[in-house]
Amino acid sequence: MTTPLAVGLNAVIVAADTETPYALITQNAHGSPGLPHGRFDPAGHRTFERALREWVQEQTGFELGYVEQLYTFGDYGRELPQADLEDAPPNARLVSVGYLGLTPERTDISAFRAVWRDWYRFFPWEDHRKGRPTLIADTIAPALESWAGGDEQRIDRMRLAFGLHGRPWIEENTLERYELLYEAGLAGEAVRDRSAPESAAGPSPSVFGEPMISDHRRILATAIGRLRGKIKYRPVVFELTPETFTLSELQRTVEALLGQPLHKQNFRRALDRSALVEGLGRQSTATGGRPAELFRFRRETVRRGIALGVPTPRA
Amino acid sequence: MTTPLAVGLNAVIVAADTETPYALITQNAHGSPGLPHGRFDPAGHRTFERALREWVQEQTGFELGYVEQLYTFGDYGRELPQADLEDAPPNARLVSVGYLGLTPERTDISAFRAVWRDWYRFFPWEDHRKGRPTLIADTIAPALESWAGGDEQRIDRMRLAFGLHGRPWIEENTLERYELLYEAGLAGEAVRDRSAPESAAGPSPSVFGEPMISDHRRILATAIGRLRGKIKYRPVVFELTPETFTLSELQRTVEALLGQPLHKQNFRRALDRSALVEGLGRQSTATGGRPAELFRFRRETVRRGIALGVPTPRA
């Protein structure tokens, strides 16, 4: 008989306001953060998506809307703590399928063991809205440098991933960056997975973002990267915005997700060329200055012809 | 005890020359075409990729180079013929993970039950190099029309997928098109899966491309779509070309993959702005007219900075 196999489903459920991108985070018995997840039971579930919707509902009271498959992880060089397998047979091998879900509102989930968390808590080096975080130059770069030693290839990977040495910062490479930190033993999970709790001489792991259970932070990184990429060629932001919004609100939401400031005028110009949004004539109650016009997403546009993304002109 | 789960791995191995994109196709006991595939045995394999490489080697003698995960299918509304599960326990549920592999040469695989096949045999409506295939207007459109009946949504999906009624043809939507044909009961697999061999009144299924075992044609469609998309923003074509090539050869290879003619001058101009290739000074032995300069892919370029794709200016 072969080793038993279990398929786990993991959901990264994302919401956003103009300030912060949020992920729906659950907590295990020890209070460690993780993603909503569960086993796929082929007897009870006809499709992955249905299974996913069902127990995301159960675990968080949450009704999923837009859903998309991310990636299937099957390589457990990094061992899973037995505890996370829960009802799986002992020695079972877990294959985890990650999903991304988007939702326009942060519904109240306080009744459940779940919270909405700023995703930058887990990836503090990813937010470049106020310039490149000093964390990168002060902590990450030196730590990776010492890990790389003289290895040409490691140095190259590190510079490419973190936009060092004149390389551009590419926001959708979230996963590469996290994996690098994991490989270098800097992510909290790496220390845990080695199960040898070596007295870390360097900076405390949480400097490198809050760790999550199992490989959930990897899945979250995948989700962020995918969303950041997709926002540019599919109108997915509108799955995250309320029905009506001002252009500034839209822009700031995109900026929050990308972790990158955008050029205001060019954002607007490209946006109305795209005909993705439509002004409603109504003005919004001012948030300080001149009132802004309210817009809505023209869902019709998308169905006819090429579905375009929102423009992202660098500032 | 829950229903047993099996994870299957499927490989779409692609090669191309200037004329034809090929997929590596195996044949089952009945001679039906399929993809190289096998079970993932967690005891014997540490990672999906290793497992994949191992028995692609076994089944086809083929050494995989570039590999990328495509999608994981778990929804079996469409039932699998028991025969394809082979050594799986009866009633097992199969989860299949698709992979895409690229290779620059069609190595000799005649010793194995495998052949290189023009992928357009399975998707004859996908090749637009010599204009839109008449098959679409003559056969597909009417068949889908009658399937849609009056349903607004179906009509819309059909027009969008196949670029009818003034909509543009979007080459990377290969999967959507195949799924539509499947749903409409026009793909051979749909007839088979219903297991009620209803006497098809309409055109014979093979007009809609050669069927494959299990859901392999779906996986192949996914691969084609993904490759077509990726070619535009990552230099993946060069995984398919020989070490040196002329610009025309490169262009024709890209055209073969996209199923779309490109504008020659603009292709060249954009290509040398991208600095992806480098002239070698040497000329190629002419294929008719003036000899062309030989080029090679500058792998170095890719490692530094943003990895760009090959330009694809429509002709």
Added chain:
DNA sequence: CTCATTTATACTCAAAGTGAGCATAAGTGA
């Protein structure tokens, strides 16, 4: 040997798109 044919490569020009600055409009609160 020359000329039509084939393919490669070079140049040009208008139209559209981008990056980035400057100017004006319409609110709020001291």
Added chain:
DNA sequence: TCACTTATGCTCACTTTGAGTATAAATGAG
């Protein structure tokens, strides 16, 4: 009423794109 804030409009130089025209270097038929 005036400083401040945010929204929105306009302009300009520069790059990129679509698409046409011209020239160069081989082949092969007569």
